[in-house]
Amino acid sequence: MVQTANNKLFEGLSPKEMIEATYEASKNFQIRAFYEAKDEIIDTGKYTEQEFFEILDVMIDDETERKIVLEHFKGQEPLFLGEIAEIIKEFPAENVIRDVIYLKEQGYVEELIEVKTKTVTKKIKGEEKEVEVKEYFYRYQVKDLEPDFIEHHFEPVSVVFNSGTCCQCGWCSTICPVNAIKVDADNLEIDDDKCMKCGLCFTVCPRSFSIDQANKATKKLNKKLNWSDKIGAYVNTYSGSTKNDEIMKVRQDGGVVTTIAEYLLDKKIVDAVIAVQHSKQLWKPEPVIIDDVKDLYKTAGTKYANSPSLSILDQTKKYENIAFVGVPCMMKALEKGKLFLCGLPFFKNIKYRIGLFCMESFPYEGIIKLAKEQFDKDINDLTKMNIGGGKFIIKLKSGEQLDVPLKEVQKYARESCHFCEDLTSDYADFSVGSIGSQDGWSSVITRTKESDEIYNEIIKNGDLESKNLKEVKPGLFLVEKIGGIKRNKCQDPYEKIKNSSEK
Ligand SMILES: Cc1cc2nc3c(=O)[nH]c(=O)nc-3n(C[C@H](O)[C@H](O)[C@H](O)COP(=O)(O)OP(=O)(O)OC[C@H]3O[C@@H](n4cnc5c(N)ncnc54)[C@H](O)[C@@H]3O)c2cc1C
Ligand code: SF4
Ligand code: SF4
Numbered sequence: 001m002v003q004t005a006n007n008k009l010f011e012g013l014s015p016k017e018m019i020e021a022t023y024e025a026s027k028n029f030q031i032r033a034f035y036e037a038k039d040e041i042i043d044t045g046k047y048t049e050q051e052f053f054e055i056l057d058v059m060i061d062d063e064t065e066r067k068i069v070l071e072h073f074k075g076q077e078p079l080f081l082g083e084i085a086e087i088i089k090e091f092p093a094e095n096v097i098r099d100v101i102y103l104k105e106q107g108y109v110e111e112l113i114e115v116k117t118k119t120v121t122k123k124i125k126g127e128e129k130e131v132e133v134k135e136y137f138y139r140y141q142v143k144d145l146e147p148d149f150i151e152h153h154f155e156p157v158s159v160v161f162n163s164g165t166c167c168q169c170g171w172c173s174t175i176c177p178v179n180a181i182k183v184d185a186d187n188l189e190i191d192d193d194k195c196m197k198c199g200l201c202f203t204v205c206p207r208s209f210s211i212d213q214a215n216k217a218t219k220k221l222n223k224k225l226n227w228s229d230k231i232g233a234y235v236n237t238y239s240g241s242t243k244n245d246e247i248m249k250v251r252q253d254g255g256v257v258t259t260i261a262e263y264l265l266d267k268k269i270v271d272a273v274i275a276v277q278h279s280k281q282l283w284k285p286e287p288v289i290i291d292d293v294k295d296l297y298k299t300a301g302t303k304y305a306n307s308p309s310l311s312i313l314d315q316t317k318k319y320e321n322i323a324f325v326g327v328p329c330m331m332k333a334l335e336k337g338k339l340f341l342c343g344l345p346f347f348k349n350i351k352y353r354i355g356l357f358c359m360e361s362f363p364y365e366g367i368i369k370l371a372k373e374q375f376d377k378d379i380n381d382l383t384k385m386n387i388g389g390g391k392f393i394i395k396l397k398s399g400e401q402l403d404v405p406l407k408e409v410q411k412y413a414r415e416s417c418h419f420c421e422d423l424t425s426d427y428a429d430f431s432v433g434s435i436g437s438q439d440g441w442s443s444v445i446t447r448t449k450e451s452d453e454i455y456n457e458i459i460k461n462g463d464l465e466s467k468n469l470k471e472v473k474p475g476l477f478l479v480e481k482i483g484g485i486k487r488n489k490c491q492d493p494y495e496k497i498k499n500s501s502e503k
């Protein structure tokens with residue numbers, strides 16, 4: 001049915017091994033569903049015929065690689081991901097690691113979790129105390145499969161939505177090759193007549209299965225990166241503030257996000273930025289593609305209602321390079337696309353991911369209710385909302401500022417945010433938030449060599465003031481502390497999906 005692309009990755013493998021792996025790959029349900037729906041996919045207009053075959057090639061190569069990894073991994077003792085990557089030298093370590101995670105989802109590999117308890121000394125309210133902490137160790141082993149074993153297939157993402165864990169990021173609707181999925185800020189619908197059950201939407205969904213162990217193992221192989229269990233991998237951490245007077249008037253915190261976006265557009269490093277602006281209804285965000293710097297300032301400032309920003313990514317095909325601004329769940333969605341579907345034409349153009357910190361977001365109706373019930377104000381009277389110092393703060397057109405303790409507003413937040421473990425956008429290139437920095441400043445985490453270089457070029461260009469986040473108060477300490485709290489209180493979305501689809 002299909003042929004593998006002539007890919008350098010497979011150089012050095014014997015023809016026999018390639019034929020067997022390709023044959024096994026050709027049985028994969030996802031490849032078959034995609035191939036068999038070729039006419040519908042091209043008629044939908046999302047992909048040209050050439051793009052269709054490019055995607056198919058990548059799907060086949062990825063699946064062939066997985067089958068080879070599986071063969072080389074069989075018969076081993078339970079191993080850590082990094083150890084597996086050391087044994088299987090045929091492919092880059094990051095490919096082997098992501099392949100093992102996917103093979104687990106396909107049913108070939110078992111994840112064995114060992115929990116150990118250790119005693120550490122912690123300062124609690126100024127006093128040093130010994131506390132017990134749990135450590136988790138993840139090992140993987142190929143399962144003993146019955147002869148009639150059938151590879152798991154992935155359901156459409158209605159299973160995610162129905163479980164109540166969907167974060168409405170919109171990524172599945174962009175990915176779906178036949179436009180069967182509609183996502184807005186509150187809802188998700190799948191047109192069963194159009195759906196060809198390829199499961200691509202499930203593969204890329206940030207809530208469908210975890211890639212956190214793969215991320216940790218891959219990042220730890222890069223000795224140039226710092227690793228924190230609470231905020232992920234990073235190059236440097238800063239506290240920054242814009243020097244641009246116009247951005248100062250509209251910014252949320254340090255105006256760093258808008259300053260980075262402006263620099264990227266100005267220097268033609270990207271041709272467009274996807275950000276969020278107020279829709280016709282004030283404080284109801286809508287995603288927008290900005291390709292002219294003069295339109296950028298209207299995107300500044302935080303809108304606390306969620307925006308399904310990834311749903312418009314397929315409209316950016318005409319741009320060679322783009323930057324995407326979004327919350328942590330969207331950064332994870334993009335990472336899944338990078339790991340498992342890197343052949344998608346509109347996806348290859350994402351050059352920079354600017355991730356925000358995020359503790360929770362609210363449904364738009366929740367924001368209206370919050371303003372009314374907590375402050376007795378109409379949403380249209382608000383000029384700014386902010387979270388800081390444990391309070392939810394609003395500013396009014398009159399200039400008045402009011403606040404309530406943060407715990408009072410948590411009941412208005414979206415249920416699905418309880419399944420989110422990431423405060424600081426672990427999967428972004430730049431992460432920006434207010435926790436850790438003083439008013440008028442943003443905390444910034446650069447997570448790649450390239451994003452760190454750009455951040456420093458912006459400082460050199462005179463657009464940003466910046467300090468080391470470790471040297472400001474409360475600084476990196478607080479970011480890590482809150483990051484750890486969010487991880488610890490997160491409910492497991494993957495169990496929830498499993499349990500609700502078994503009912
Ligand atoms: C829902 C939400 C919750 C947040 N919670 C926290 C928190 O708990 N702790 C913390 O430290 N920081 C949080 N932040 C981040 C913080 O509010 C600021 O966005 C961040 O500090 C950057 O400030 P800035 O002045 O550099 O950004 P600006 O230069 O003002 O730019 C803000 C950028 O955010 C984008 N944006 C605004 N609203 C949304 C939205 N709903 N979805 C996607 N993008 C959006 C805009 O398009 C713009 O590009 C949250 C942000 C959001 C959107
Ligand atoms: S809804 Fe999901 S499973 Fe159905 S066609 Fe679209 S991507 Fe494939
Ligand atoms: S989390 Fe995102 S990708 Fe997953 S079902 Fe919801 S909208 Fe789709």
Ligand code: SF4
Pocket residue numbers: 167306327328329330358359360361416417420421422
């Ligand atoms: S808390 Fe998590 S799921 Fe909720 S909006 Fe923020 S990043 Fe998305």
